[in-house]
Amino acid sequence: MSTPDLVPRRTYGGVIAVWVLAVIAGVAIGILVPAPWRAQWITVALGGCVVAAFAIQLWYGRSQAFIQRMAASVLGALVVLGLITAGFGLAAIVPR
Template sequence: MLFGNATGNAFVAIPRSVEAQWRGERHDTRPGRRPGLSRAARYGSVAAIWVLALVLAIVIAAVSERAQDASWISLALAACVIVGLIAQLATQRKEGFVNRLAASVSGAFVILGVTAGILALVAAAR
């Protein structure tokens, strides 16, 4: 689509993707173009890291000695960060990458932080 002045001289070419956005289309439907991530894919890649953090927290609580809980919790968080990077890169979409990664790591941090607090209270009660 070209825009021009009153004399008919075109001076601005608008890309088709911008034109599609103006018409309210969600994504570019031309052949070879990928649509955006579905809602399930966006939230699934984040929730998978939260599930990993929860599983690691349960394993740490069940198996580790109380004196080593902090070390294992920090290793679990490092594993969640690395797997979170891999999961977000596997989506092959740059749109929202930082937000998805931040949500993944923040959720894992909260889950493992609550677990560490509970394990500290259990250790103090003994």
Template sequence: MRKATSWQWASVWPVWVLAALGAVLVGILQPTDGIVWMPIVLGGCTLVAFAIQLGGPTEPGLVDRLAAAVFGSVLILALASAILVPLTLL
């Protein structure tokens, strides 16, 4: 099995950045009901992850990179939700 090069894994972090930016925007624009928008941000991140992975050359490890991008987005948005939910109760 061939080991993936670092440039292939560089296609994962833009999805994580998009998830973080989406979480910040949701927190700023919808501070009282922002948790409702988190699944929409996750859906957008998933579509972007597919577009990035399938838009380039299909190198070995495509599924691993796609899973890493989506799972990282889930973790980022879960952390953001854990921060936003107590703030909405204030």
């Protein structure tokens, strides 16, 4: 039998941390990777965000709403990387 936490830890920090990781990875890919390889590296970054989300959410040690926190983390990272990729696409069609 487990006792409930009197003051449970906030779980939104882990979700936001994965989003920040996605922003950092997307910007690093935009700066360091040549244009033809960016799409492949964005998928690798999303995979890394999924693994990071698992690690962060398991580190919290709370089973309540685990699936919801994982979904929010991964979906947010997908949206962030999608917006960054859309920026890459728009930048590619703008003449220099």
